[in-house]
Amino acid sequence: MYFIKKDNKISLTIEGRNAVAGYLFLLPFLIGFLSFMLLPIVESLRMVFSRVRIDIIKNGFDMEFIGLENLVRVFMIDPEFNRMLTEEIWRMVLIVPAIIIFSLFVALILNQEFKARGFVRAVFFLPVILSSGIMIGLETNNSLLNSMAEIIREGNLLKASITKVLEDILVSEGAASDFMAYIFVIVNQIYDIAMASGIQIIIFLSALQTIPPSMFEAAEIEGATGWECFWKITFPMVSPLILVNVVYSVVDYFIRTDNLIMAKINTAMIMRLEFGFSTAMAWVYFLAVMIIIGASVGLISKKVYYYE
Amino acid sequence: MSNDKKTKEWGNISGSYYVKKNIWDITFKICRGILLFGLCFLILQPLLDKLSISFMSWEDLYDGTVISIPRNFTLANYSQVSSLMNYWASLFQTLLIVLGSSVLQIAACTLAGYGFARFKFPLKNFWFLCVMLIIIVPPQTIMSSLYLNFRFFDVFGIVRLITGKPVNLLNNVLGLFLLSMTGMGLKSGLYIFMLRQYFRGMPKELEEAAWVDGCGRFKTFIQIMLPDAMPMLTSCFLFSFVWQWTDSFYSTLFLSSYRMLSKGLGGLAERYAQWYAQVYVASGTGGVSNFAPVAQTQMMLATGMLMCLIPLILLYLVAQKAFVESLSQTGIKM
Structure with a gap:
């Protein structure tokens, strides 16, 4: 298929040349993956099945094969892991759709023309910075601000919050279904959601900016309403990046350092130096994440529209 | 006078179309303004607190x-x-290192993303699975092996052949550049995925036209696809820059002998x-x-x-x- 035999000479077909070109484009990535990532990943996989000690003389790890002992400990002996895993997955399932909808909504607004648009966009870029690397620790550990927040909360203790009042009204009217309960959970977490959707907003924004305006003009002349334009043009055109955003949100949720399981893995690894046990937990965790991502990619990519 | 009358008549005929449209527009703008103000305040408030404290x-x-x-x-x-x-000195050094590393990183990721989006080749799905793997595996979990890998750096024994012993790439900016250059830097998998999705969403006709006109594959990529992908490239570059600017993981691994802002802040x-x-x-x-x-x-x-x-x-x-x-x-x- 990739080669053709002609006059006793083997030469590449167009497909073959495309394959070669594809590999050339991938070359940096392949070199990097094979030389930097493969070894650490394989080594950490080996740790799952071994008892690991740090060997100071050899400057490396001393691994002794013990079979499934670490995995048994993760699933059967450790009292927290299973509960934490299901809890985190459930919370993720609740919050990711909210992040996606929120960020698409904000991106649509930010893509419109209005005064001070540059400023507002810059403000929505701030969560990207604030939720990254070293900033995230400073943000949450700031005891001075926390004490200020405490004072404000005490002052407001007598006055009920507006969402609470609304919720009470809806409950007494009998309108509070499970869906409304979900909405209230989301509304109460709006700060977390806004902080978690900085990247997604920018990804959507850059996708929205490359939709040719001529498409909207044509649709408008044909008499399409804004609602129809959204579902027939905007939504399909950004759908490839909805997939990216779902994957990113899921991963971001799972590898945050304030995630319960990540914290557990980190303490087991850094504080107690239980390398085998902690890598076993990490691998179980990543397999779970992989499965979730695989399922959501499988579901979404059926609906994704590629301009082909 | 007659003008007013005419406007009224038109209004009657169209069912006050323009009035309704104007009212709708203004309400929409007010709602949008309130919403944006609220959200901006939500994000800015902690920072404003910090500003006043400072x-x-x-x-x-x-x-x-x-x-x-x-x-x-x-x-x-x-x-x-x-x-x-030591703000100014470390600002300058951080700027140079982060700029270099993010340019290299985005270059490698763009190439890989385009390769995944447009070409068919054997084992493509397997390699893409590897991309997903590097998105999901957080660097902390492979930190110890990565540390050893760079302490005694040696690609398949090549370096040992030339210099006689493996190189120590820890505390060396070269190690970081090497990782970025080969698409293994901080969150590289995400950029590859983003750019791949983006290139897949772009129309193929342009490339086909270029191909018919005798433009090679690489030239098409440089001259036709890259300019079109500027918004996405800019956002990837921004993410890469910001994340490396505040990163504490790779900077402790490779840059402990350099003055980095993130380290200074920590x-x-x-x-x-x-x-x-x-x-x-x-x-x-x-x-x-x-x-x-x-x-x-x-x-x-x-x-x-x-x-x-x-x-x-x-x-x-x-x-x-x-x-x-x-x-x-x-x-x-x-």
Whole structure:
């Protein structure tokens, strides 16, 4: 298929040349993956099945094969892991759709023309910075601000919050279904959601900016309403990046350092130096994440529209 | 007079179409304004708090009547943090390192993303699974092996052949550049995925036209696809820059002998405590404890955080211009 035999000479077909070109484009990535990532990943996989000690003389790890002992400990002996895993997955399932909808909504607004648009966009870029690397620790550990927040909360203790009042009204009217309960959970977490959707907003924004305006003009002349334009043009055109955003949100949720399981893995690894046990937990965790991502990619990519 | 009459008549005929449209437009704008104001306030509020704290003097900090506007406005915090973090020197060094590394990273990721989006080759799905793997595996879990890998750096024994012994790439900016260049830097998998999705969403006709006109594959990529992908490239570059700017993982692995802003910010509290001990405790005027007061340390941290943020915001404002300009350049499509 990739080669053709002609006059006793083997030469590449167009497909073959495309394959070669594809590999050339991938070359940096392949070199990097094979030389930097493969070894650490394989080594950490080996740790799952071994008892690991740090060997100071050899400057490396001393691994002794013990079979499934670490995995048994993760699933059967450790009292927290299973509960934490299901809890985190459930919370993720609740919050990711909210992040996606929120960020698409904000991106649509930010893509419109209005005064001070540059400023507002810059403000929505701030969560990207604030939720990254070293900033995230400073943000949450700031005891001075926390004490200020405490004072404000005490002052407001007598006055009920507006969402609470609304919720009470809806409950007494009998309108509070499970869906409304979900909405209230989301509304109460709006700060977390806004902080978690900085990247997604920018990804959507850059996708929205490359939709040719001529498409909207044509649709408008044909008499399409804004609602129809959204579902027939905007939504399909950004759908490839909805997939990216779902994957990113899921991963971001799972590898945050304030995630319960990540914290557990980190303490087991850094504080107690239980390398085998902690890598076993990490691998179980990543397999779970992989499965979730695989399922959501499988579901979404059926609906994704590629301009082909 | 007759004009007014005509307007009325038109209004009657169309069922006050324009009036309704105007009212609808204005309500929409007001709602949007309120919503945006609220969301912006939500995001800005913690930062505004920090901003007001950073201008306060010590007396204001302990004064219960000072809420957000400092009474004794001072820039002393900034100058102190600047000397504690060695701000200007480390700003310059961080800028150079992060800029270089993010350009290399985005270049490698763009190539890989385009390769995944447009070409068919054997094992493609397997390699893409590897991309997903590097998105999901957080660097912390493979930290120890990565450390060893770079302590005795040797690709398939090649380096040993040339120099006789493996190289130590820890504490060396080359190690970081090498990782970025080969698409293994911080969150590289995400950029590959983003760019792949983006290129897949672009129309194929342009490339086919270029192909028919005799443009090679690589030239098509450089001259036709890249200019069109500018918005996405800019956002990838921004993410890459910001994440490396605030990153503490790779900078402890590779850059511990360099002055990085993120490291300076991380060690700020400690350094302030040392300074406090030198100035006050040693001279016997430090009061009760040997430790720097928590409130003052937090004040320093808030100031330092703002000083790390400001360059990034400036960068965003510049990059946003590139957003808009690239948009106007890519007029013809389809």
